[in-house]
Structures are given as structure tokens and as C-alpha cells.
Amino acid sequence: MKLAIASGKGGTGKTTIATNLALTLDDKGMEVQLLDCDVEEPNCHIFLKPKIESTAPVTVLIPKVIEEKCTGCGVCAEVCEYSAIAVIKGKVLIFPELCHGCGACKLFCPENAFIEVPREVGIIEEGKASGISFTHGFLNIGELMSPAVIDEVKKAAGDKEIVILDSPPGTSCPVIAAVKDADFVLLVTEPTPFGLNDLELAVGMARELKLPFAVAINRSDVGNEDVKEYCRREKIEIVLEIPNDRRIAEAYSRGEMVIHALPEYQKTFETCWEKIIDLHQNMMQAEQQEKTATES
Amino acid sequence: MKIAITATGPSLDDQVEARFGRTPYYLFIDTETMEFEAIQNPNVAAGGGAGIQSAQLMADNDVKYVLTGNCGPNASRVFGSAGVKLIVGVTGIARQAVEKFKAGALVVSGQANVASHFGMGGGQGMGGGGGRGMGAGRNRRS
Structure with a gap:
């Protein structure tokens, strides 16, 4: 299962969800790999504190004229x-x-008259964070070609049972590069007009890419009901709601994992995962039935 | 002599536009007669490389001097190769700027005065609240 955590709006909690979900599943004894694809601003390592074991440059081929x-x-x-x-x-x-x-x-x-020569645009680093296989990439400052680094991070995906990708924010090329071959996308948002606007864009992207998806609402008890109403109208499942809990913000600001500082949230992430697995299975079954129906 | 100036509108009475690559208009001016031709910038909404394309436009039109507010390193490199002289920091009404130029009051800078993508709307990544990417309405294809 390759799960991408994405959002139209930045600062909604992608990294919080990606890291805490990864660690929750790791704690349950599952094989988990976390790929931080936000190569312009990777930050999963701040929370998971992985031990980096290898570093490799990322290059792209550029033309040189003879x-x-x-x-x-x-x-x-x-x-x-x-x-x-x-x-x-x-x-x-x-x-x-x-x-x-x-x-x-x-x-x-x-x-x-052209030959192609490699040019370094960033690096990737691999390591371990408790049982989690961890990879992230850094795009060099001033560079624009983040998809090249994202692709390299994604090549690290092994045969782990669960691969979680932390995507960059938005709906542009770097995000597409991160989410395009995921099995399922979790779109994180917040219950504000900004959150809703950018969620609609992200939903548009997921639909265009024909990716199964569901929504997570962070700070779910602030703002208004518009995001929930939108999801109801569009028949989009909400698989995770995290309340606006000051203690989460405090743990975050110290670089701590939510499930370590506040173990009661472990259950929240477990439930979220179960819902995603159920949804994914149902969607797969529905697709299969559709296929058989059209074939017969 | 033919020079170009970036302008907010199509006449010599319009303001000098600060951005070279994404200016609404270029005014091509004959400094002897003050006859001019205004062309709309075809690169104003380009995904990227507006400065390069616009600089190429100056070179193709045989412009000798470019007067503008700010110019980045890519356009500046094209000017260097093309032998187009660059004057940055120009402000005010286009006609007055040209008069100043003719009086020798403007100095050729010879290099960029701003970084890449300086004129591109919102700019990059201020804090956690979204707005990442390269600003105004740009459908980024990177």
C-alpha cells in the first residue's frame, strides 16, 4: 500500500499526519517506509530524527553544444x-x-551538435527512524527542478508493506510527481475558507489523476462547517479529524511526535489507517465489479 | 539610434515599468526623431524564461540600449552576448527617461540588479501558510 499525504494548502498538517501515522503503524509491528517528497522543504526528519546511513547526489542531464x-x-x-x-x-x-x-x-x-552532461540539482539521504525506512531529498537552493529529486526519493521505495509519501503542498508539478503512482491519497485540509478552496483544487487534481482519495481535517473544531458540507455533497469520506488541541501545537513546536507526547492520539491514527484500508479495498472491489460487468 | 524602454502603457507618457521580462509594453524609440513603436510584451504570462525571451526580442530588433527598472541575470546574460547595453534603475515617465538618457544622465550598469524571478508575483514560500511556488497565476510546469 502506497499512501500519499497531500494537500492543496500548505501548513495543514501533512507532515504531522505522515510521521505520526508511520510511527503508529511501525509501533504495531508493520513494515513501514516513509518517503519525504517535499524536497524544497523536507521536515519529516525534524520529528522522526532518523539516523542517516547514506547520501547520494541527484543529477539531471542538460545539453551542451559542440x-x-x-x-x-x-x-x-x-x-x-x-x-x-x-x-x-x-x-x-x-x-x-x-x-x-x-x-x-x-x-x-x-x-x-548537442551532447548531454549531468548537473547536480540536489541530494537524497536514506536511513532508519526506529523501525521505519526513511528517505528524503533536498533540492539545492536556487534550483527549480524539484521533480527530478522527488523521482529519486521515490525510487527508494522498496517492498515494504506500507509506503507513506509526504507530498509538497499545492497541485503543481512537484505534487503530481509525488502522488501520481500512489495507491491512495489522503488530502489534508482545515475547516477554513482557504482550506476549502485549496481542498477543491486538490480533489480536482486527484480526480484528474484517477487516484482514490479521502480527506483528513486538521484543527477540525475551529472555522466553519463548509469543508464537511463539501465532502458530504461530493461523497468524499473524511477518515481523520484532529482537534485544535494546544498540546499538539506545543509538542510540534518542540519537534516531538504527537503520539509520544499524547499517546491517546495513537488510536486516532490507527482508526484512520483502518478506514483507509477499508475504503481502498471497497474501491478496488467496486472497480473489479465494474470491469467484470463491462467484460460480460 | 534605436533604444527600448519598458513601459506600463503604449505611449511615451506612460510610466517606466520596473520589471524587464514581464513589462506590459516595450517602446522601441528612435532617439534622433523620438518616433516610437509600442509592442505588447508576448512573454508577460510566460511560465518561465520571460526575461530570456524578452531579451532575445530586444536583440532581434537590433536595440542598442535597454532602459528599465530591474533586470535579472538571465536576460542580462543574453544582453551581454548580443551586445545590448543595459540601464537599470530607470523610473518616472518614459519620455523624460529617454530625455535623460539622451542628455547622458543615465549610466549603463552592464549587469543584473536583481535575482532570478524577482518580478514574479508572490515569491517563494513565506512560512507555513501555503502560497508556495512562483506567484501570480503561474501554472508551473517544472
């Missing part, structure tokens, strides 16, 4: 979707930090 072959025709600049190449007075200028490594310049160059 000047003797280049005629300055400008095709490369025209085909570059990201303006990473300009051709000025017959000379190719490459802007590495804008390059997505798609290879179009090399493919379309009529003179075959």
Missing part, C-alpha cells in the same frame, strides 16, 4: 518549451536552471 558543429540556426531555442536556450548572433546560450532535461534540443538539432 561549437564546431553548431551553425546557429536557432532550432534548439525554438523547440525549447522552457526558454532554457537562446540563440544570439549565431551563438547558443544555455540556461541550465531552466532546463527540464527533456532532450528536445538534442533531438531536433539538424547538425547533431
Whole structure:
């Protein structure tokens, strides 16, 4: 089971849920792997305090022009979707930090004047946090290509029973990179107008990607009822509600796990997991039935 | 001599726009006659690389000097290759800025005066409350 924890809005509690859920399941003796895919601001390690065992660089391939072959025709600049190449007075200028490594310049160059060279954009680190296999990535400061680092973090996914991915916030490319092949997505939100607005965007994304999902509401006893009403209307299950408990904020601010500071919450995360497993199974069964129905 | 100035509107009586790559208009001006041509910036809503594209536009139009408020390192690199001279920190009414330029009161900077993505709306990651990513209405494809 590969579970992605995502949210449209930042600061809703993705990391709190990802880390506490991972540790709850680890405590129950399950095999758990946690992948922190928020490579622009990874923070699971602050709470889980893993012992890092290995570090590896992440590189992307960028074009390099062989000047003797280049005629300055400008095709490369025209085909570059990201303006990473300009051709000025017959000379190719490459802007590495804008390059997505798609290879179009090399493919379309009529003179075959490009080679590709690796460029480091970040690192990944792997280790252990109690029984949890832990991997996170850091995008180098000033870099834009977070999906490259996210993909590398995700390659660490082994054959563990449970893989939990902590996604970056939003609904843009880095988030898609993190959630796209998950079995299930948990969308974290808060009961505020901002929370609802960004939840609707995240739901749109999950539906577009055809990913099964459910909602978690953090600080569920503040704000208004609009998020719950929206979920009712859209037939979206709410599998977790965490109250606005000052003690959680205090534990968080000390870098402590909620389930360590407040063991009564262990049950909350256990129940959440059971609901997700049930929902996932039901959805799989429904899909299977649909398939058989259309086949016959 | 042909120069370009970034402007908030299509006339010499409009304000100088502070952002080079995402300015609404470029005014191409003949400094001898003060005849000018206003073109709408095609890169104003580009996903990324607006500065590079806009700088290429200046080079393609054979502009000798660019007058603007702020310019980043990518556009500046294109200017360097193209031999376009860059003047930053320009403010006020476009016509007056051009007069100042003609009087020799504006100094070529030769390099960027702001970091990459300086002119891109919201900016990056202020604290925990969402708003991450590169600002105003940008559908980021990275």
C-alpha cells in the first residue's frame, strides 16, 4: 500500500499526519517506509530524527553544444518549451536552471551538435527512524527542478508493506510527481475558507489523476462547517479529524511526535489507517465489479 | 539610434515599468526623431524564461540600449552576448527617461540588479501558510 499525504494548502498538517501515522503503524509491528517528497522543504526528519546511513547526489542531464558543429540556426531555442536556450548572433546560450532535461534540443538539432552532461540539482539521504525506512531529498537552493529529486526519493521505495509519501503542498508539478503512482491519497485540509478552496483544487487534481482519495481535517473544531458540507455533497469520506488541541501545537513546536507526547492520539491514527484500508479495498472491489460487468 | 524602454502603457507618457521580462509594453524609440513603436510584451504570462525571451526580442530588433527598472541575470546574460547595453534603475515617465538618457544622465550598469524571478508575483514560500511556488497565476510546469 502506497499512501500519499497531500494537500492543496500548505501548513495543514501533512507532515504531522505522515510521521505520526508511520510511527503508529511501525509501533504495531508493520513494515513501514516513509518517503519525504517535499524536497524544497523536507521536515519529516525534524520529528522522526532518523539516523542517516547514506547520501547520494541527484543529477539531471542538460545539453551542451559542440561549437564546431553548431551553425546557429536557432532550432534548439525554438523547440525549447522552457526558454532554457537562446540563440544570439549565431551563438547558443544555455540556461541550465531552466532546463527540464527533456532532450528536445538534442533531438531536433539538424547538425547533431548537442551532447548531454549531468548537473547536480540536489541530494537524497536514506536511513532508519526506529523501525521505519526513511528517505528524503533536498533540492539545492536556487534550483527549480524539484521533480527530478522527488523521482529519486521515490525510487527508494522498496517492498515494504506500507509506503507513506509526504507530498509538497499545492497541485503543481512537484505534487503530481509525488502522488501520481500512489495507491491512495489522503488530502489534508482545515475547516477554513482557504482550506476549502485549496481542498477543491486538490480533489480536482486527484480526480484528474484517477487516484482514490479521502480527506483528513486538521484543527477540525475551529472555522466553519463548509469543508464537511463539501465532502458530504461530493461523497468524499473524511477518515481523520484532529482537534485544535494546544498540546499538539506545543509538542510540534518542540519537534516531538504527537503520539509520544499524547499517546491517546495513537488510536486516532490507527482508526484512520483502518478506514483507509477499508475504503481502498471497497474501491478496488467496486472497480473489479465494474470491469467484470463491462467484460460480460 | 534605436533604444527600448519598458513601459506600463503604449505611449511615451506612460510610466517606466520596473520589471524587464514581464513589462506590459516595450517602446522601441528612435532617439534622433523620438518616433516610437509600442509592442505588447508576448512573454508577460510566460511560465518561465520571460526575461530570456524578452531579451532575445530586444536583440532581434537590433536595440542598442535597454532602459528599465530591474533586470535579472538571465536576460542580462543574453544582453551581454548580443551586445545590448543595459540601464537599470530607470523610473518616472518614459519620455523624460529617454530625455535623460539622451542628455547622458543615465549610466549603463552592464549587469543584473536583481535575482532570478524577482518580478514574479508572490515569491517563494513565506512560512507555513501555503502560497508556495512562483506567484501570480503561474501554472508551473517544472
